[in-house]
Amino acid sequence: MNEKLHxxxxxxxxxxxxxxxxxxxxxxxxxPFYRYANLKQEILYQMDAGYPPKPMQVQAxxxxxxxxxxxxxxxFIEKNHTTTTTQKTATPMxxxxxxxxxxxxxxxxxxxxxxNFFLTQKVIAYDAGQKFTLIKQLEEIEKDLNSAKxxxxxxxxxxxxxxxxxxxxxxxxxxxxxxxxxREINEIRNxxxxxxxxxxxxxxxxxxSSSELKEDRRELREFISVxxxxxxxxxxxxxxxxxxxxxDTISTxxxxxxxxxxxxxxxxxxxxxxxxxxKFTEEELxxxxxxxxxxxxxxxxxxxxxxxxxxxxxxxxxxxxxxxKKNLADKGxxxxxxxxxxxxxxxxxxxxxxxxxxx
Numbered sequence: 001m002n003e004k005l006h007x008x009x010x011x012x013x014x015x016x017x018x019x020x021x022x023x024x025x026x027x028x029x030x031x032p033f034y035r036y037a038n039l040k041q042e043i044l045y046q047m048d049a050g051y052p053p054k055p056m057q058v059q060a061x062x063x064x065x066x067x068x069x070x071x072x073x074x075x076f077i078e079k080n081h082t083t084t085t086t087q088k089t090a091t092p093m094x095x096x097x098x099x100x101x102x103x104x105x106x107x108x109x110x111x112x113x114x115x116n117f118f119l120t121q122k123v124i125a126y127d128a129g130q131k132f133t134l135i136k137q138l139e140e141i142e143k144d145l146n147s148a149k150x151x152x153x154x155x156x157x158x159x160x161x162x163x164x165x166x167x168x169x170x171x172x173x174x175x176x177x178x179x180x181x182x183r184e185i186n187e188i189r190n191x192x193x194x195x196x197x198x199x200x201x202x203x204x205x206x207x208x209s210s211s212e213l214k215e216d217r218r219e220l221r222e223f224i225s226v227x228x229x230x231x232x233x234x235x236x237x238x239x240x241x242x243x244x245x246x247x248d249t250i251s252t253x254x255x256x257x258x259x260x261x262x263x264x265x266x267x268x269x270x271x272x273x274x275x276x277x278x279k280f281t282e283e284e285l286x287x288x289x290x291x292x293x294x295x296x297x298x299x300x301x302x303x304x305x306x307x308x309x310x311x312x313x314x315x316x317x318x319x320x321x322x323x324x325k326k327n328l329a330d331k332g333x334x335x336x337x338x339x340x341x342x343x344x345x346x347x348x349x350x351x352x353x354x355x356x357x358x359x
Contacts, residue, residue: 004074008065012058017043020061026081027073035229039064063222069229200235203357206263206298207242208284209272213305216272217242219341223348236358241266260284264291266298268355270348274305276317277324285324289331301351302328302335303344 011020021040028036039061043053053061064070205224209217224240231237241262260283263269269288271281288300304325328335338344352358 004078005065005070009062012062012065015052017047017053017061023077024070024073026077033069033229035067035225036064036069067226200237201357202237202239203268203352204239204241204266204298206266206269206284206288207240207272208263208269208281210274210276210281212274212276213272216305216341216344219345220270220348223345227349227352231358234358238352238357260287263288263298267357268352269298269300271300271302272305273303273321273324274307275309275321276315277320282320282324282327289333299355300333301348302333303338303347304335306337306339 008020008023011017021044024036039057043057043061046053046057207217207220221240221242224238228238263284264287269285271285273281285300285302288298292298292300304321325335336347338347
């Protein structure tokens with residue numbers, strides 16, 4: 001297990017992404033997993049356009065290798081596909097370039113994976129955001145079809161008649177699948193409108209912090225995404241609300257008022273602090289506290305990062321941090337110090353369990 005994980009990580013470091021996907025496809029092709037399909041699609045599309053994958057895409061793939069789903073995949077593959085993986089050789093392609101043809105094959109694979117994924121979601125009640133995602137995915141499929149047509153024209157210049165016929169059949173098949181998928185999406189939308197919305201429990205979590213903890217917020221977003229992949233089939237969905245979601249909105253009121261309104265509608269507020277506590281963050285927690293006193297909602301968790309500080313980074317704003325701690329103590333609220341982001345994620349998960357959000 002560890003040896004194979006090390007091998008896959010080395011392949012990523014050496015930018016051999018196709019070999020990583022070829023190996024993992026032996027499992028995920030039979031058991032589609034949306035997070036993997038999305039990562040694979042983003043990286044292959046970037047490469048197909050002639051560009052290397054973005055650093056964030058590479059980092060996301062490296063993090064995905066630590067997922068329990070990958071360990072499950074490796075165990076399955078090593079047990080059932082050892083011969084397949086050891087005998088695979090790189091055979092020169094007869095027409096065009098290997099990159100172009102393999103990219104076209106991946107289009108079909110990804111579309112099939114998407115279709116299978118959507119079909120498995122029929123029994124889940126979708127909210128408006130999920131229905132919107134389905135429609136956007138359908139639009140992406142149509143874009144893929146156009147991309148396949150462009151590649152067909154490219155191969156025509158190489159007189160690859162046999163390959164063209166095969167690709168045309170593939171495109172025809174994709175079109176038919178597209179029609180079927182559209183029908184399935186319409187069924188899902190109708191089903192969702194009639195389904196009782198309570199069948200999926202949505203937990204709204206408001207994340208409040210200053211800009212200095214940008215990386216910690218990103219890690220928590222990834223943590224929530226992993227938990228949603230794990231819990232969606234059990235009828236639990238965590239909706240993360242953060243200030244980045246409001247930057248492009250137009251409002252007749254102060255933008256901070258929009259934050260506060262969204263905050264009071266949440267089930268849980270998580271506050272992160274390090275060397276300062278901005279006045280807007282203080283305002284957000286005060287609003288949450290007043291709302292909790294009146295309605296017992298939202299619940300509030302506060303975390304203060306315990307890490308070395310560069311003295312040059314300390315400003316007068318540190319006084320706001322001390323004031324925040326005193327205010328919390330005066331209200332009888334117990335805050336928690338966290339030494340690392342992994343510790344924070346484990347502690348937050350335990351608190352979510354204690355609050356009954358996983359039930």
